[in-house]
Amino acid sequence: MLIVMKPSATARDIDAIVRLVEGIGLRAHPMPGATRTAIGITGNQGPIDGRRFENLPGVAEVIRVTKPYKLITLDLRPDKTVVRVGDATIGGSELAIIAGPCAIESREQAFVVAKVVQKSGVRFFRGCVWKPRTSPYTFQGLGAKAWEIMTAIRDEFGLKIVTEAVEESHVDLIEKYGDVIQIGARNMQNFSLLKRAGRSKLPVLLKRGMAATLEEWLLAAEYIMAEGNYNVILCERGVRTFAQHTRNTLDLASVPAIRRISHLPVIVDPSHGTGTAYMVTPLARSGVAVGADGLMIEVHNQPELALSDSAQALTISEYAQLIEEVRAIRNLIGSDAHGMSKPT
Numbered sequence: 001m002l003i004v005m006k007p008s009a010t011a012r013d014i015d016a017i018v019r020l021v022e023g024i025g026l027r028a029h030p031m032p033g034a035t036r037t038a039i040g041i042t043g044n045q046g047p048i049d050g051r052r053f054e055n056l057p058g059v060a061e062v063i064r065v066t067k068p069y070k071l072i073t074l075d076l077r078p079d080k081t082v083v084r085v086g087d088a089t090i091g092g093s094e095l096a097i098i099a100g101p102c103a104i105e106s107r108e109q110a111f112v113v114a115k116v117v118q119k120s121g122v123r124f125f126r127g128c129v130w131k132p133r134t135s136p137y138t139f140q141g142l143g144a145k146a147w148e149i150m151t152a153i154r155d156e157f158g159l160k161i162v163t164e165a166v167e168e169s170h171v172d173l174i175e176k177y178g179d180v181i182q183i184g185a186r187n188m189q190n191f192s193l194l195k196r197a198g199r200s201k202l203p204v205l206l207k208r209g210m211a212a213t214l215e216e217w218l219l220a221a222e223y224i225m226a227e228g229n230y231n232v233i234l235c236e237r238g239v240r241t242f243a244q245h246t247r248n249t250l251d252l253a254s255v256p257a258i259r260r261i262s263h264l265p266v267i268v269d270p271s272h273g274t275g276t277a278y279m280v281t282p283l284a285r286s287g288v289a290v291g292a293d294g295l296m297i298e299v300h301n302q303p304e305l306a307l308s309d310s311a312q313a314l315t316i317s318e319y320a321q322l323i324e325e326v327r328a329i330r331n332l333i334g335s336d337a338h339g340m341s342k343p344t
């Protein structure tokens, strides 16, 4: 159920509804918007009789939710969510780029790349501390040692740190040393991890599972939001198909499809989405053109020596060129909710 408040509703009116909802053992999720607040209700096993809320002060409308989603929808929040990470944003007017190596391999490697990322004016630095690998015999990440490096990078370059939580205990460490919790494709339906991230105060970057439908992906976002964390960023990173010319098939149509349903920001990852360096720039350009709020890009100082995802890592000069091109495209199309019209 969704309770839409009148534009004139006061904080007191909203509080009263929240208390009433909680009093019957349910959870209230007030979402302030530009013109009105709506309150999403979760925790009910079946339909709730909305009539009891209809006549309360400040209530404009009570809507029964018939879709599988409650909190990600435009019905709840018609304005786009802008996720704030310190003084940087994802989903705002600026194209949000998250760049860095696949994994933190050494202090030297991470520092060289971080410097390049900072110089490009990009605000977010990625790099896996823990690597979820297909084979148990390949590089699994530096773990604790990588955190020392990440902390130094954060201090020295002022970059926001994005790294993947492979298990629940990793969320505690990201809360201590990082800025954004990444949930990887392989963990998109790890429900206890989603709930743990949902209890965090940090934004969560949720990658699409490699065989996930749009609905499954959005419901994974609901898991996070139902716990009270509304700062979720969706990341399209391709799905497994019969195609053999690319590691994954980057589903760029998911961007406008999500825009039609959800207020959450969505970014595109052409690195994992293609798995091949020569395809990264063309698909990055397309991702921005299709209206994504940002990109995730893997870049390495020596791609041929990278310990993971070597084939898809851009060189430093390829990266610099890509940033210039995607910014030009973004300037052309603007940052409106659909990414389709030119700025006025």
Ligand code: PEP
Binding pocket: 102, 128, 132, 183, 184, 185, 186, 207, 237, 272
């Ligand atoms: C990554 O971002 O390094 C990663 C492992 O991505 P994905 O979960 O999309 O495979």
Ligand code: MN
Binding pocket: 102, 103, 272, 298, 308, 309
């Ligand atoms: Mn990678």
